Amino acid sequence: MAGAAVAGATPLIARAVTEEEIEAAEREQAELERLAQEEQTLLAAAQAREGALQQQLAVIDRQRFAAVERLRDVNRQLETVELEVFDINASIANLNRALARETDNLGARVRSLYKAGRTTMLETVLSSSSFSEALDRATSLERALAQDLEEIDALRGSRQTVHLRTADLAARLQQMDELRLEAAAIESELQRRSQEQQDLIFGVQQEQSSLDANIDAFQAEAAVVGNRILVLRDIRERELAQLERILALQQAQDQARELARQVAETQGTSVAGVYTWPLWGLITTEFGGCTWGQCPHIGLDIAGDMLAPIVAANDGIVLVADYVVPGNRQASYGMIVVIAHNQNEETLYAHLDDWTSPPPVSPGQFVSRGQVIGYVGLTGWTTGPHLHFEYRTNGVAQNPRNVLV
Template sequence: MPRKVWRRRLLGALGAAGIAAALQPALVRGVTEEEIARAKREAEQVEQQRRASEAILAATRAREGTLQRQLASVEISRFAAVERLQRVQRELETVELEVFDIHQQIEALNRSLGLEAGVVDRKLRALYRVRRTSVLETVLSAGSFADALDRAASLQRVLQRDLTNLGVLRDRRREVQLRTADLAARLDRMAALRAEAAAIEAELAKRVGEQRDLIFGVKKDQTGLQSDINAFAAEADAIAQRIAVLREIRAQEIARVEAQRRLAEQRAQAAALGRQIRQQQRPQAPTAPSAPGTYVWPLWGYVTTEFGECNFGQCPHRGIDISGTYGDPITAANDGVVLEAGYAVPGARKKSYGMMVVIAHSATEETLYAHLDDGSSPPPVSSGQVVSRGQTIGYVGDTGWTDGPHLHFEIHVNGRAINPREVLR
């Protein structure tokens, strides 16, 4: 590339910079440390709320345990009350059966007493008539006096027996009536016990219901508290993510400001070099660059094509080809400013030098690095950037007119290519 074209490109890059002195560091705009601190305080508040909710949840769980134990005790008491009620009910049913049996006995005794009373009544009336009859009539009506006496004695014995039976029946009836009264009292007492047991069972059932309602309420509170805790945790995660984003933005802004500061320094150096170039507008014609050893080898490898030879359609060869493998780092041969970093023919990766970097080291000296990689490892430098000797400016590739990966390296003095071996060390 002609020296005048490169010089115009350098002057254009320097004019676009428009900076003649070092730039003061700019304040980082956007996310501030106060915003990050405020987000941290918000996260701490959410964490405190979460811990408070967890403490309340633990208290409600303890309360639930107490209520569960109370419920178990009440249910045991209720079970005992139900058993007692069932026992009283069974006893009451037994007494009722006994009362029914006694009633049956009383009815049977009443019937027997009625029959016996009729018999006795008839016999009493007969005896009454006998007593009103004279002895003479009795004797006369009998076959003999002895027969009459026997008849009277027999009648007296039968009547006495009937009266005795009647007394026995009456005694039995009185006994049954007394037993009936006792059973009636037992019935009343058992009915009272049943009512009391039923009342106790109902009260215990009510207490069981109340305990279960309390437990249900506590569980409902626990569900709400757990939802709150989950919400607090989600909010804390969201805040943590926001803090991470804020920090990332902050770091990016700090990096951007630092990059701007470095760019300002580079542009200041480029401006100084531009002033040097403008002071030397009249062409110079030195026959050689700085003293030998000023430049270092940009790539470790052996030379496959020397300066001046004919190779791959270029004759004479304007530089040297250095062997390398894909991705080997290529470094700047000396301090300078990047004039160009890109395709030699815009948009054409397989024409001419392909991907190349051109560096100006003074107003009269430049270096060219060609056939660089443009895929996974494109040149990490750009036009106007200040580079140092040994700094990586690209990687070995096979772009442009080439038959394999290598570096084509040129040194120009006043726009004229010279043999790099003259100044390399």
């Protein structure tokens, strides 16, 4: 069975990765990394701003706490003053009632005296029956008047005291109201500043979230580009290695053909009937027939046992001893050996074993007719162990039976 490849043909690279592609990807990666670094710098600045705002907010919170404590103290003072005012008002009411009673009593006595006429102290004494009685009357009258005057003065003093205390309490109440308004204003201002700071912090945090997302996106994209660069470099290295192998193979083939030409000139050109069978076995597909892998079939398929030795059909120089597609044991002909017998004639041996007994020859090596150059295997497109054998003149496949004996 034969594959679709042409013996001795150079494997083609489907698409070469250029240095320009790798450099473009590296520039893209560098730009993404630069953008990510810029975002990182902006993020650091935003974090610094947030830290400063947090410190300012902490100061404001402490000021708010002090203001709240002050407001509580003012409220406690107000409660105390309100109780004092209540007590003083009650005391003023009691004093006013007592003063009214005393005033009424004094008024009654004054009216009694007025009705009795203008009685002098002398008249009171003279109207007495005795001196002692007169003295007692005068003393009693004097005491009554003195007591009334003292009570009036005391009531006046109490009323004045109450008025003074009431005025003082009113002033204190006004002062407390002012303090309460001041504390409320401070609390309102601190609340406003706190809300303003919180809004600023929220804005900075939103900015940080956006920057974090941008950094993650840039870094992820840079990682993707980095992986692509690695893939491109790997492909490029494999392509260069394959190209080197192809160039070396072409050079070896050119050298082998030249050596074959020289040998042919010295020994004479091969003619029909001088090629020996590379493997004795049943012919499963003739030249010109069809297989599932090739139509028309351009060689002979010779069945053989696994690892049966395969020999060179004629003297020559080895051109190829490798996979028909380098590195791919399953492609087309699989492992092959190509031998140049002179300037025009070549033979190809395909589907050789590559693991247990790989070909014991190498490009540029001279081989003799009947020398083992490989072993029956299962590489490439094949349904069973066999040898696909081709004979070519000037690169054109011919029926091997024309030269085999």
